[in-house]
Amino acid sequence: MIRRMGQTLSVLLLGFTLGSAPALKAVAAPPETAPPELTTVLEQIETAANAQDLDELIEFYSPEFTNTDGFDREQLAEALEQLWQQYPQLTYRLELQSWEQSGATLTAETITYIEGTGINYGRTLTLAAVVRSRQQLTRGQVVSQEILSERNQLSSGDNPPDVTIMLPEQAAVAAPFNFDAIVQEPLGDRLLLGAALDEGTTAEDFFLARPLNLELLSAGGLFKIGTTPEQADDRWISAVLIREDGTTVISQRLRVR
Structure with missing residues (x-):
């Protein structure tokens, strides 16, 4: 349980963030100017993640999906399934920080917040995570992701150390x-x-x-x-x-x- 905490959360965040810089450098725009095609996909990804609907969620990922940790689409699905079995009550909140467009490719930088609980060997675990990432989206699917920063915490017991x-x-x-x-x-x-x-x-x-x-x-x-x-x-x-x-x-x- 302890060893997999960090790794598992990284994979989980693939479920509702978009990522990686475009080949041609564009000027990042504020989130309130993002086009509907981007904001709608983000909302749909967040909704699918909150519902833990793996079949719906994985459709937002290209068969050629890659990320900087080496996960492909199949490994992403497998890791999400394992995570949701251990943490059946998770809440996700996604904030768009900036976006760029280069041709047909949209790039979004996001911050994702995760909170929830799970059970491990009869113990209740409380989870909190914050991840900043940048991803590429083409034709409504995520094709690549880069994680920029990430911190998460897992606690259990009556009075876990602060x-x-x-x-x-x-x-x-x-x-x-x-x-x-x-x-x-x-x-x-x-x-x-x-x-x-x-x-x-x-x-x-x-x-x-x-x-x-x-x-x-x-x-x-x-x-x-x-x-x-x-x-x-x-x-x-x-x-x-x-x-x-x-x-x-x-x-x-x-x-x-």
């Missing part, structure tokens, strides 16, 4: 970066377990399970220094923090450029 993370959205290749996950409440005499995870964002990573190694934390959080890959990539950086009264998992996308 956690603030500090991580840049983008870093240079082969460079150190700081990752801090700070629990806001005083630790007192309570035990706190934690782990920091650095994972890939690709379709292959999504279906690959990994173990979780927790450590006993003497301070109120995690304070780590990582190193980015030696080539451009996107990474999922996550903090897992567990107390006897609750668990919080926060993940953020780190773009390496």
Whole structure:
């Protein structure tokens, strides 16, 4: 459950965002000037996602659909099906930030908000996510997507830790970066377990399970220094923090450029 949180949300957001920059650079226009052909498709995608209607939703995606994490149309459908089985009560809200047109291609930059609950091994999980993305739309179908920034949080228990993370959205290749996950409440005499995870964002990573190694934390959080890959990539950086009264998992996308 913990390992797949970030990956699963990225795939979920493919269900109602449009993405990737056009070959010919155009001037981005404000959302209130967007043409009906764009706003209507966005509304229909959001409606299908809220209804968890996979058959209707997948029709908005081209058979040649690609995204920067390597998901194709078939993998998108499979991942959405898995996600909705685990989170049967999700609410999606999509905000158009800007749009461009280059020939027959429309490009939309959006912010997507997700909230809801699910059940895992008898425990109720509360989910919240915010994703900014940019996608291309041609003839009423999404053909490509780029995720610009993404953060999500999963919590469970009666009193999950209130956690603030500090991580840049983008870093240079082969460079150190700081990752801090700070629990806001005083630790007192309570035990706190934690782990920091650095994972890939690709379709292959999504279906690959990994173990979780927790450590006993003497301070109120995690304070780590990582190193980015030696080539451009996107990474999922996550903090897992567990107390006897609750668990919080926060993940953020780190773009390496």
